[in-house]
Amino acid sequence: xxxxxxxxxxxxxxxxxxxxxxxxxxxxxxxxxxxxxxxxxxxxxxxxxxxxxxxxxxxxxxxxxxxxxxxxxxxxxxxxxxxxxxxxxxxxxxxxxxxxxxxxxxxxxxxxxxxxxxxxxxxxxxxxxxxxxxxxxxxxxxxxxxxxxxxxxxxxxxxxxxxxxxxxxxxxxxxxxxxxxxxxxxxxxxxxxxxxxxxxxxxxxxxxxxxx
Amino acid sequence: xxxxxxxxxxxxxxxxxxxxxxxxxxxxxxxxxxxxxxxxxxxxxxxxxxxxxxxxxxxxxxxxxxxxxxxxxxxxxxxxxxxxxxxxxxxxxxxxxxxxxxxxxxxxxxxxxxxxxxxxxxxxxxxxxxxxxxxxxxxxxxxxxxxxxxxxxxxxxxxxxxxxxxxxxxxxxxxxxxxxxxxxxxxxxxxxxxxxxxxxxxxxxxxxxxxx
Numbered sequence: 104x105x106x107x108x109x110x111x112x113x114x115x116x117x118x119x120x121x122x123x124x125x126x127x128x129x130x131x132x133x134x135x136x137x138x139x140x141x142x143x144x145x146x147x148x149x150x151x152x153x154x155x156x157x158x159x160x161x162x163x164x165x166x167x168x169x170x171x172x173x174x175x176x177x178x179x180x181x182x183x184x185x186x187x188x189x190x191x192x193x194x195x196x197x198x199x200x201x202x203x204x205x206x207x208x209x210x211x212x213x214x215x216x217x218x219x220x221x222x223x224x225x226x227x228x229x230x231x232x233x234x235x236x237x238x239x240x241x242x243x244x245x246x247x248x249x250x251x252x253x254x255x256x257x258x259x260x261x262x263x264x265x266x267x268x269x270x271x272x273x274x275x276x277x278x279x280x281x282x283x284x285x286x287x288x289x290x291x292x293x294x295x296x297x298x299x300x301x302x303x304x305x306x307x308x309x310x311x312x313x314x315x
Numbered sequence: 316x317x318x319x320x321x322x323x324x325x326x327x328x329x330x331x332x333x334x335x336x337x338x339x340x341x342x343x344x345x346x347x348x349x350x351x352x353x354x355x356x357x358x359x360x361x362x363x364x365x366x367x368x369x370x371x372x373x374x375x376x377x378x379x380x381x382x383x384x385x386x387x388x389x390x391x392x393x394x395x396x397x398x399x400x401x402x403x404x405x406x407x408x409x410x411x412x413x414x415x416x417x418x419x420x421x422x423x424x425x426x427x428x429x430x431x432x433x434x435x436x437x438x439x440x441x442x443x444x445x446x447x448x449x450x451x452x453x454x455x456x457x458x459x460x461x462x463x464x465x466x467x468x469x470x471x472x473x474x475x476x477x478x479x480x481x482x483x484x485x486x487x488x489x490x491x492x493x494x495x496x497x498x499x500x501x502x503x504x505x506x507x508x509x510x511x512x513x514x515x516x517x518x519x520x521x522x523x524x525x526x527x
Contacts, residue, residue, distance in 0.1 A: 155374045162367045165497040168508055178527055179517050285377040296380055301513040305391050315390055 109138045111291040113279050115146040116194035116230060118287035119173040119184075120300040122220040126182045127303055128290065129213075135310035137292075141216055143198040146287055148276040153285045157191075176300065183225045192223070192231040195272065196263050200236050202271045203255045203262040204245065214243055233263055321350045323503040325491050327358040328406035328442060330499035331385040331396075332512040334432040338394045339515055340502065341425075347522035349504075353428055355410040358499055360488040365497045369403075388512065395437045404435070404443040407484065408475050411467075412448050414483045415474040416457065418465035426455055445475055 110132050114121035125141075132139045150156060159166035170186065177184030197219045205212035218239045222228035228235050240259050254271070255262035262268050279289070283296055290297040290306055295314070297306050308315055322344050326333035337353075344351045362368060371378035382398065389396030409431045417424035430451045434440035440447050452471050466483070467474035474480050491501070495508055502509040502518055507526070509518050520527055 153374050153376055155377060162365045162497055164365055164492075164495045165367065165510075168495065168497070168510060171508075172510070175517065175527075179520060280376075283376045283380065285374055285380070296383075298377075298380060298384070299513070301511070304516070305387065308391060315387075 107136060108293055109140045111142060111282070112139050113142045113144055113282075113284045113287065113289040113291070115149075115287040116143055116197040116216075116219050116223065117191040118146065119224060120176070121288040122184075122224045123173075123177055123180055123182055123300040124288040124290070124303065125217065125220050127180065127300075128306075131303065131307050132310065134307075137310060141201075141213060142275055142279065143194070143201050143216065143272075144276045144279045144284070144287070145195060145198060145272070147193075148273075149279060149284060149286070152276075152280050155285050158286075180300070180303075183221070185225055185227060187223055187227050189227075189229055189231075192229065194231065196233050196236045197230050198272050198275075199255075199263050199268045200240060200259055202275070203259060203265075203268050204240070206254045206271075211243060211245070215240060215245075218243060233260070236263070319348060320505060321352045323354060323494070324351050325354045325356055325494075325496045325499065325501040325503070327361075327499040328355055328409040328428075328431050328435065329403040330358065331436060332388070333500040334396075334436045335385075335389055335392055335394055335512040336500040336502070336515065337429065337432050339392065339512075340500075340518075343515065343519050344522065346519075349522060353413075353425060354487055354491065355406070355413050355428065355484075356488045356491045356496070356499070357407060357410060357484070359405075360485075361491060361496060361498070364488075364492050367497050370498075392512075392515075395433070397437055397439060399435055399439050401439075401441055401443075404441065406443065408445050408448045409442050410484050410487075411475050411480045412452060412471055414487070415465060415467045415471060415477075415480050416452070418467065418483075423455060423457070427452060427457075430455060445472070448475070 112128050114125065129139050159169050174184055174186060201212055201216055204215050219230050222235070222239055223230045230236065237259055245259060255265040255268035282291060286298055288300060292306065292309055295309060324340050326337065341351050371381050386396055386398060413424050413428055416427050431442050434451055435442045442448065449471060457471060467477040467480035494503060498510055500512060504518065504521055507521060
């Protein structure tokens with residue numbers, strides 16, 4: 104297998120552990136000469152298809168623990184984190200915007216993904232709102248950056264409702280399910296799956312040794 | 316708070332991640348001058364009380380992943396692991412034997428706990444069986460080691476069915492629930508909870524810094 108195959112990074116924009124891993128995965132991969140393909144998906148779709156549930160669903164002691172653990176894990180990893188006042192949030196607008204941008208400019212889409220995650224988990228923005236998504240994109244100069252009309256139409260605002268972009272997100276969720284993704288974050292390196300931000304040390308060990 | 320308070324380590328003998336943490340927790344705690352109190356409990360009781368379910372319950376892709384992750388996590392941590400042919404197993408006999416031994420000799424109970432875990436996750440023993448539990452204890456010289464009659468009777472065989480030992484295990488499960496335990500392994504350091512073997516780096520960081 105070609106060891107320069109990109110790593111796949113599956114995540115939902117509402118996943119705190121997805122945010123934590125998003126702040127580290129590119130640098131860890133780059134250290135070992137690998138690129139990362141980012142794939143925002145909708146956990147609601149994944150959970151429904153797999154029969155899974157949110158990790159703390161209905162278990163109050165686990166819910167309390169996890170809210171605390173998000174924050175502590177962020178400190179442990181040296182990542183800014185402020186518990187959002189609205190959580191979890193629907194993320195289809197963020198994911199659609201990502202794929203619309205990605206059709207035109209991969210690097211810009213990556214910047215946008217970071218901005219959405221930081222907007223949600225640092226600045227407490229309501230990233231479910233189309234207006235907030237448009238503002239995040241605007242701050243990255245999206246209107247100026249797009250040189251041609253990408254799939255989904257000529258403006259981000261219309262793209263959020265375009266059938267092409269909805270279909271693209273659906274197709275990504277289906278691909279995730281076929282790859283065995285059942286939660287967020289989920290990293291796949293040459294067929295080897297790693298679930299959770301806490302698998303970062305194993306991911307690094309795997310990249311370093313080519314499997315252990 | 317007295318920083319020499321023992322750490323509480325809650326686990327079920329059928330929990331692979333509990334086994335992994337059991338191989339590390341004492342040494343990590345000792346490095347920072349702390350002792351560890353081991354508390355085997357029954358996850359079935361914990362799940363029923365909290366409304367929780369086994370992590371991969373009904374989600375086949377997650378179940379497949381976890382079986383693989385147990386093994387890979389063991390390799391990553393440098394711990395012997397052979398996937399047991401019978402999994403999971405009921406662990407009330409192992410837990411009762413632990414508490415019976417603990418009433419007499421804490422160090423022997425600790426050795427016994429290691430032997431049960433290694434018997435299950437290295438030597439593929441059926442640790443649900445009273446005969447296997449008695450044999451594990453016998454190999455540790457339990458008949459010779461016990462100097463007086465502990466709570467639960469004079470032999471391990473009768474203790475496995477004694478009301479006193481059953482009550483002790485039930486009480487430990489209730490204490491676990493009061494402490495917020497919802498799974499295995501669950502470590503509590505001065506009121507701070509850490510769930511999962513993958514929290515070991517955070518546990519060590521916490522012990523080193525007194526909180527971060």
